[in-house]
Amino acid sequence: MVAAPWIILFAPALACAAIVLFARNSKPLSATLAIGGLAVSFSFAVYALLQSLHPLAETIESSVSWVNLPGLALEFGLLLDHPSILMSLVVTGVGLMIFIYSVGYMGEERGLPRYFAFLSLFAFSMLGIVLANNFVTLFIFWELVGASSYLLIGFWYERPKAADAGKKAFLVNRIADFGFLIGILMLWNLSGLEGQSRTLNFAELAERLQALVAHGTLSPQLLTAVGLLVFCGVLGKSAQFPLHVWLPDAMEGPTPVSALIHAATMVAAGVYLIARTFFLFWQTPEAMAWVAAIGGFTALFAASLALVEDDIKRVLAYSTLSQLGYMVMALGLGGYVAGIYHLTTHAFFKALLFLGAGSVIHALHTNNIWEMGGLLKKMPVTSITFLIATLALCGIFPLSGFWSKDEILAVAFFRNPLLWVVGTATAGLTAFYMGRVFCVAFLGSARAHSAGHAHESPPVMSVPLMLLTVPTMVAGFIGIPHYLHHGQEAGVHVPFNAIVAGISTLVAMAGLSLAYAVYGRGYQPGIQVQRVLALAAVPLSRKFWVDEVYGWINRNIQQRFADLLSLFERYIIIGLYVNGVAKITGFTGSVLRLAQTGKVQGYAATLLAGLSLLLYLSLR
C-alpha cells in the first residue's frame, strides 16, 4: 500500500497541528491527540511489517516532485524497506510507551499541551529521517529533529541550566551538520560525473557510486572525504567523540524526553544514517576504519566516565554514548546487521532504564543515587524492570542485549582484534557501572529521608515499564538479524560465536560481581589500591577536561577571531562602506544645494541655458 509511509509520517504531524490549534488549554485533549497520532503511526508500521514478511513483498518507494528546474530536480520521497520498517516500529512503539508514561510523569506540568505538541513534532521529524529516500528529505528532517530536540531539552526554559543545555545541543549539532551538508553537496556533484542528471536518491546514488568506482572515474581519496563528511553528521547526532559533550547536559530535559530522544530515537539517527548510506561507506575502507576507531574509542571513553557519575540520568547518558559507540564501531567494521540489531535492542532496554530512572526521580525528587537506596521493597515494579534492563544492557543471557552485543563483538573478533578487546573491556565497565547504580539506588537501606517514604508510581507509568520489558527479554529470539539481512548484500555477517559470547558474559559477570562486592557488601580494597583509584578518579570526574578544553578554545581562539571579525565589521563594513556612502552623498548634497537660490528668474536663466545647450548640441 503506497499510502502507508505517508500515514506513518504525517499522523504525528497532524496531531501536533491539532494540539497547537485546538488543545492549547486542555491537558487531556492534548495527550489524547498526541497518543492517538502516534498510535495510528504504530498500527500502520505494524501493518507494513506484516506486509513485508510476505515472501513476494516489494519495497514501497513513493515520492513527489518538489523542485523541478533544469539541472535541479529534487524530490520529497519516502522509502519503506526492511531497515526503515524496523526503525519506524521502534520509534513509534517505544515512543508510544513514552508518550503514555509522560501522562503520569508530566501530569502536574502547566505546559503539558506544549510538551505533547513538541513530542509529536519530534516523532514526526524522527519518522521523516527513518523513511526518507533521498538526502534532501533526510536533511530537512535531520534539522527538524535538531530543532525539536532543542525545544524539548529546554522545555523547562525558566531554568537557566535547561535553556543552556538546549542551546548547547543545538549548536554542537549545527557544527556537525555543516560537515554533513558539504558531504551531501559533494555527493550531488559526484552523481553527475558520468553525464547523467544529478540525483540524491539513495538507491540511484548506490548504483552510480558503484559504477564510478568500477570505471575508476572517482579517486578513492575523494570518496573517503565524502564518507568522512557524511560521518560528521553522525558525530553530532549520535554524540560520538569529540562532539559527545551535548548529550550528558541534555539530561536537564524531562526524563521521558531523555528516554525518547537520548536513548531510543534521535541519537540512533546517526547510526541509522550510516546504515542508510552504507553503500557509500562500504566503498571506502579508509572512512570505515575511521568510523570503527571513533566508535570504539567513544565506547570505552564514555563507559569510563559513567564509573564516577552520581546522577542516575547522567550515568545512563554516558552509557548511551558508550552503546552508540558500539553500534558505530560495528558499522565501521562492516557489521551492518549487527549495528542495526544492537540499535533496536538498545532502544528497548535503554528506554526502559530511563523510564525506570524517571519513575524513581518522580517518587524521590532527586537524581543523586546516593540519596536513594532500598527501593527494591518500596517500588517493586520499577526495581524489577530496571534490573531486567540492566542485565540486558550488560549482555546477560538470554536477554536481548546479549544477542546483539555478541553479534558486534563477533564481527570485531574477526575483523579487528584490537577493537574486540576494547569492546569486551567496555562490556566489563558497563556491567560495573550499571551494577553500581543498581546496588546503590535499589539495594541496601534508604540513604535519605525521601527514599524511606517512596511509593510505587501510578499504573500509567508502571504499565509502560512492564510492556517495555517484553521486547527487552524476547528481542533476541524473534529473528531481527534475519529480517535485516534480507536484500542487503554489503556488509559482514558472522555466525554466533560461543567463545566470544562466553568471554563477554564472563567479563560482564565479573563486572557485576565486583560492583556488588564494593557497593552491595561494602568491600574495601587495600590502601594502595584506593590511592591509585583516587588518582584515576580525578580525570574521570572532570570528564577528561573536554568541556574545559572547548571552553578554552571558545574563549581564546574563537572569541579572538570573532573580535577580529568584529573590528573588520565595525571599521570596514560599517565605517567604510555604509557610513562612507552616506558621507559622500551628504557632501555632494551640501555642494549642490548652493544652486538652489530661491530666485525664480535664476531658475528661468538656468532653464534657458540648458535649453540653449541642448539646441546647440542637436543642431551642431
Add this chain to the structure above:
Amino acid sequence: MTAPITLSHLLALSGLLFSIGLVGVMTRRNILLILLSLEILLSSANLAFVAFSRSLGDLSGQIMVFFVMVVAAAEVTVGLAIALLISRKAGNLNADELRNLKW
C-alpha cells in the same frame, strides 16, 4: 504691389516676439509683468504653429494652438491668483524679494 507674406516673415515675427517675451521674463522684477511676458512667449509659439500650419496645409498645427490657448488661460488664472495672494502677504510684487523657497 506689395510682396506676399511668406513663411519666413511670419517666423521672423514669431522669433522677435519670443525674444521680447524672453527678455521680459528674465529682466522684469514685477511678477505681473513676468506673467505678461510669459503670455507673449506663448503667443510667439502660437504664431509659429499657425504659420507652419498654413504653409504645410495641415490643420493639426491650428488645433495645437487651441490647446495652448486653453492651457495658457488656465495658467494665467492660477498665476494671477498666486500673484494676488503674494501681494496681500508681502505688500509688493517684487520677484527678487520672494526668496523663501531656498536652502
